[in-house]
Amino acid sequence: MANQLAISGGTPVRDTEKDPWPISPLNAVEEWESEIEPRLREVYLSATEGLGGQKIEELNEKYAEYSGTKYAMFMPHGTDAISAALAGALDLDGFGDGGEVIIPNYTFVATASAALDRNCTIAFVDIDPDNFTIDPAAVEAAIDPNRTRAILPVHLGGHPANMEALRQIADQHGLAIVEDCAQAHGAACQGTKVGALSDAGAFSFQSSKNLTSGEGGMVTTDDKDVRDRVYAFMNVGRAPGGARWEYPRLGWNYRPSEYLAALLIPRLGRLERQTKTRNANAAYLSTELKQIEGFTPPKLSPWVTQHGYHLYCAKYDPEGFGGMPRSKFLEALGAEGIPCSSGYGAPLSREAGIAHVAKKYPRLIRTLPSPVAEQVCQESVWLFQNLLLGSRKDMDYIVEAIAKIQRAWT
Numbered sequence: 029m030a031n032q033l034a035i036s037g038g039t040p041v042r043d044t045e046k047d048p049w050p051i052s053p054l055n056a057v058e059e060w061e062s063e064i065e066p067r068l069r070e071v072y073l074s075a076t077e078g079l080g081g082q083k084i085e086e087l088n089e090k091y092a093e094y095s096g097t098k099y100a101m102f103m104p105h106g107t108d109a110i111s112a113a114l115a116g117a118l119d120l121d122g123f124g125d126g127g128e129v130i131i132p133n134y135t136f137v138a139t140a141s142a143a144l145d146r147n148c149t150i151a152f153v154d155i156d157p158d159n160f161t162i163d164p165a166a167v168e169a170a171i172d173p174n175r176t177r178a179i180l181p182v183h184l185g186g187h188p189a190n191m192e193a194l195r196q197i198a199d200q201h202g203l204a205i206v207e208d209c210a211q212a213h214g215a216a217c218q219g220t221k222v223g224a225l226s227d228a229g230a231f232s233f234q235s236s237k238n239l240t241s242g243e244g245g246m247v248t249t250d251d252k253d254v255r256d257r258v259y260a261f262m263n264v265g266r267a268p269g270g271a272r273w274e275y276p277r278l279g280w281n282y283r284p285s286e287y288l289a290a291l292l293i294p295r296l297g298r299l300e301r302q303t304k305t306r307n308a309n310a311a312y313l314s315t316e317l318k319q320i321e322g323f324t325p326p327k328l329s330p331w332v333t334q335h336g337y338h339l340y341c342a343k344y345d346p347e348g349f350g351g352m353p354r355s356k357f358l359e360a361l362g363a364e365g366i367p368c369s370s371g372y373g374a375p376l377s378r379e380a381g382i383a384h385v386a387k388k389y390p391r392l393i394r395t396l397p398s399p400v401a402e403q404v405c406q407e408s409v410w411l412f413q414n415l416l417l418g419s420r421k422d423m424d425y426i427v428e429a430i431a432k433i434q435r436a437w438t
């Protein structure tokens with residue numbers, strides 16, 4: 029029966045075996061043959077797979093151009109990119125006290141661990157209920173004039189944080205801003221891309237991301253001094269253009285391989301088009317899903333001129349679905365052939381690894397009240413970026429699956 033839910037033995041709205049969702053990255057033979065294989069071959073035959081190679085330089089130039097920043101530096105991971113961006117923006121060697129960084133209490137663990145790694149302490153603050161990004165009012169209330177040195181907003185799921193409000197606060201209190209853009213390639217505020225809205229931006233190219241090389245990261249900045257410090261951090265203390273055996277600063281080796289840059293160059297060329305597709309599909313999806321009581325599509329804040337749509341972050345209210353809990357809804361939606369997730373299970377301050385550090389070293393972590401983050405952890409439903417690369421018909425499958433679940437339960 030068409031109306032019987034797939035979790036109860038009915039036919040799924042989408043048969044994902046016969047009709048799989050688009051995959052991202054593409055990993056298609058045509059892409060391999062026309063774009064990837066020739067570049068990997070070039071690196072291999074050049075016998076310059078690391079230092080001195082050309083691919084990373086080319087990627088850095090193209091990424092800087094894409095982001096609208098003067099500089100971009102490829103790194104092995106997004107986590108390292110955040111550490112490097114903080115090291116650059118705050119001139120941290122990692123040995124002295126790095127001061128306090130304010131971060132949202134709804135994010136991936138690396139936002140916090142990268143700051144702790146640079147010997148900063150952290151203050152967790154609440155988020156905006158409409159877009160799940162750091163709440164500027166909560167930031168302002170949390171500032172400790174004796175300790176706070178930076179704000180580290182996360183463009184969660186690809187929705188840019190309120191950078192204008194954060195900039196005003198930062199300027200007023202003499203703070204730096206470093207953006208965690210790990211989930212936000214291509215996102216823009218009032219026409220300016222994320223990563224170009226602060227002292228430094230940090231991106232991730234980990235395998236789930238909208239632009240990926242399996243693992244990888246990038247730091248963007250307009251500031252030459254920040255660039256020099258990030259460069260030293262990742263390249264054993266060297267100066268850009270400096271001699272190979274001279275180390276004007278202390279640094280580490282966070283240099284990635286040329287092969288990864290060779291993978292990213294053609295993929296970067298497709299990012300803007302894919303981002304536009306995701307935005308168009310998300311807009312259509314939201315218009316349709318708005319009609320379904322109890323399911324709230326993500327809201328776009330007025331400053332967003334382009335969402336990154338790494339995640340489509342919606343909210344679920346059991347009242348619209350006959351009182352069924354979210355866990356059951358996610359199970360039912362998955363069974364209908366729509367991959368989905370509840371997202372982060374708790375505000376980051378309550379995750380065991382962080383809570384353990386806070387207990388052992390109370391001086392390192394301040395947690396401000398985070399009722400909105402708590403609430404969002406209970407209500408959120410995430411759909412992933414690859415679904416948004418599908419066709420209009422694919423979006424109709426999502427709408428139909430949610431409507432079907434509601435019909436069955438109400």
Ligand SMILES: Cc1ncc(COP(=O)(O)O)c(C=O)c1O
Pocket residue numbers: 105106107108135136138139182208210211231232233234243244245
């Ligand atoms: C918000 C956020 N920050 C930082 C990272 C860390 O990036 P990576 O996994 O490349 O180290 C990720 C993703 O994994 C992330 O989602």
